[in-house]
Amino acid sequence: MLLVYCPYCDVERAETEFSCRGQAHISRPSDPSQTSDEDWVNYLYMRANTKGVYAERWRHIHGCGRFFNAVRDTVSDKFLKFYKAGEPMPDLEALAKEAGK
Amino acid sequence: MKRYSFLELAKNAFSAHQNWGRQWRSPEPKAEYDVVIVGAGGHGLATAYYLAKQHGIRNVAVIEKGWLGGGNTGRNTTIVRSNYLWEESAALYNHAIGLWQGLSQDLNYNVMYSSRGVMMLAHTVHDVQVAQRHIHANRLAGVQNEWLTPEQAREYCPPLNISKNIRYPVMGAALQRVGGTARHDAVAWGYARGADDLGVDIIQNCAVTGIKRGQDGAVEGVETSKGFIKAKKIGVVAAGHTSTVMDMAGVRMPLESYPLQALVSEPVKPAFPCVVMSNTIHAYISQSDKGELVIGAGTDQFISYSQTGGIHITNHTIDAICELFPHFRRMRMLRNWGGIVDVTPDRSPILSKTPVPGLYVNCGWGTGGFKATPGSGHVFAHTIAKDEPHRINAPFTIDRFRTGRLIDEAAAAAVAH
Numbered sequence: 328m329l330l331v332y333c334p335y336c337d338v339e340r341a342e343t344e345f346s347c348r349g350q351a352h353i354s355r356p357s358d359p360s361q362t363s364d365e366d367w368v369n370y371l372y373m374r375a376n377t378k379g380v381y382a383e384r385w386r387h388i389h390g391c392g393r394f395f396n397a398v399r400d401t402v403s404d405k406f407l408k409f410y411k412a413g414e415p416m417p418d419l420e421a422l423a424k425e426a427g428k
Numbered sequence: 429m430k431r432y433s434f435l436e437l438a439k440n441a442f443s444a445h446q447n448w449g450r451q452w453r454s455p456e457p458k459a460e461y462d463v464v465i466v467g468a469g470g471h472g473l474a475t476a477y478y479l480a481k482q483h484g485i486r487n488v489a490v491i492e493k494g495w496l497g498g499g500n501t502g503r504n505t506t507i508v509r510s511n512y513l514w515e516e517s518a519a520l521y522n523h524a525i526g527l528w529q530g531l532s533q534d535l536n537y538n539v540m541y542s543s544r545g546v547m548m549l550a551h552t553v554h555d556v557q558v559a560q561r562h563i564h565a566n567r568l569a570g571v572q573n574e575w576l577t578p579e580q581a582r583e584y585c586p587p588l589n590i591s592k593n594i595r596y597p598v599m600g601a602a603l604q605r606v607g608g609t610a611r612h613d614a615v616a617w618g619y620a621r622g623a624d625d626l627g628v629d630i631i632q633n634c635a636v637t638g639i640k641r642g643q644d645g646a647v648e649g650v651e652t653s654k655g656f657i658k659a660k661k662i663g664v665v666a667a668g669h670t671s672t673v674m675d676m677a678g679v680r681m682p683l684e685s686y687p688l689q690a691l692v693s694e695p696v697k698p699a700f701p702c703v704v705m706s707n708t709i710h711a712y713i714s715q716s717d718k719g720e721l722v723i724g725a726g727t728d729q730f731i732s733y734s735q736t737g738g739i740h741i742t743n744h745t746i747d748a749i750c751e752l753f754p755h756f757r758r759m760r761m762l763r764n765w766g767g768i769v770d771v772t773p774d775r776s777p778i779l780s781k782t783p784v785p786g787l788y789v790n791c792g793w794g795t796g797g798f799k800a801t802p803g804s805g806h807v808f809a810h811t812i813a814k815d816e817p818h819r820i821n822a823p824f825t826i827d828r829f830r831t832g833r834l835i836d837e838a839a840a841a842a843v844a845h
Binding site: 328329331342343347349364365367368369371372374375376378381383384389391399401402404 | 669681682683684685733
């Protein structure tokens with residue numbers, strides 16, 4: 328079981344207190360009627376599914392209930408960074424280098 | 429190929445079974461193949477076997493990063509069934525059931541297919557409605573599936589606890605009698621031996637590191653840890669690593685890879701006659717011929733390539749097993765492990781051509797690919813050989829995510845997602 332840090336509550340808790348909501352920083356097309364089928368497919372279904380350093384959304388469902396983002400290495404499952412929703416995606420390559428990957 | 433028979437068995441007994449010989453070669457890769465299959469799991473080996481056997485394409489290599497059958501083929505809970513909801517899926521999985529029945533004879537290899545019945549439990553009113561809807565849909569699609577009352581369920585599987593005083597009492601069950609189990613390793617080995625005999629090169633410990641495409645975009649071959657191998661066609665059958673491999677050809681996939689866990693108990697005498705699955709409380713269990721209880725747990729909630737999973741996932745399943753089968757409460761578990769399963773948004777597989785000419789993909793089997801192994805290899809071989817899908821896998825394209833013709837089996841899979 329992973330230990331997850333909630334940047335809003337400023338606490339580290341067991342994974343069972345949280346819900347993982349998949350790849351982060353995927354934004355909904357801003358003008359749906361002008362969006363091509365390809366762009367809808369990319370938005371709805373295509374995922375990076377990275378083997379390595381990955382930014383994903385988590386939600387503190389049994390705590391504050393808020394969404395936040397985390398960077399995790401999907402091979403070792405180690406978290407490299409937690410940050411609040413709305414903050415820009417960190418430089419994943421730099422984080423990977425820092426973690427010695 | 430030396431055929432296995434009772435006579436061979438008797439003959440080899442005289443030399444204490446020391447002279448059986450290798451079941452397949454370990455060749456160095458040739459410079460060029462007509463077809464390269466990436467991934468020597470059950471599906472990949474079956475594809476190679478049917479390419480050689482049914483389509484006469486024998487200049488084939490199966491390239492494997494680790495050892496053959498060492499991924500999800502060697503990690504699953506060996507369950508075979510075909511009671512899926514939609515006609516497209518029913519056709520695909522039933523095609524596999526047809527092949528399972530003659531597989532040992534076809535391969536001259538005992539895959540130990542045992543149609544002991546798969547019973548799926550219903551614990552809530554909603555479960556009952558869904559199960560009965562499945563049964564009706566299955567009957568219309570020509571797939572065998574029947575409804576059992578709790579008493580009939582216990583008659584079929586005596587260890588089952590049908591007390592009304594448990595947290596999730598059993599309200600009935602759907603039984604597919606033709607479902608059952610097969611020996612997972614034997615399936616990989618049987619296909620490997622059969623394919624090798626027909627001239628297929630199985631190249632183990634050889635990782636694919638790149639897919640080379642020409643000026644026109646078509647595939648030219650694969651870069652591997654043993655050098656460049658030219659190929660006219662490439663079939664990717666890489667399960668949890670499909671996204672990674674397809675990325676080498678610049679194709680994005682609608683896949684997410686999750687760890688799925690299973691565990692086995694110490695071996696005991698025959699105590700469990702069938703396969704029991706419960707969608708709602710998330711457990712499935714059967715007994716192997718060796719005597720171990722084979723128990724399947726769930727997936728973790730996050731993508732991972734770690735081939736391990738959270739212990740709370742296993743605990744959750746064990747809780748359910750202990751309540752449904754109280755006499756297993758003192759059993760000791762021997763081993764648990766994880767495999768990386770590639771899950772599509774609609775929980776149906778992808779057996780498809782791709783936007784890249786000469787590149788084909790067979791993936792997205794999620795938490796339940798083992799049961800389809802023969803059917804999957806059979807129709808995927810057809811797709812590669814003819815450059816067009818077989819009637820049965822025609823609906824299972826990548827393009828369905830663009831057209832919207834999804835095959836929504838999320839609710840039909842054996843476990844809650």
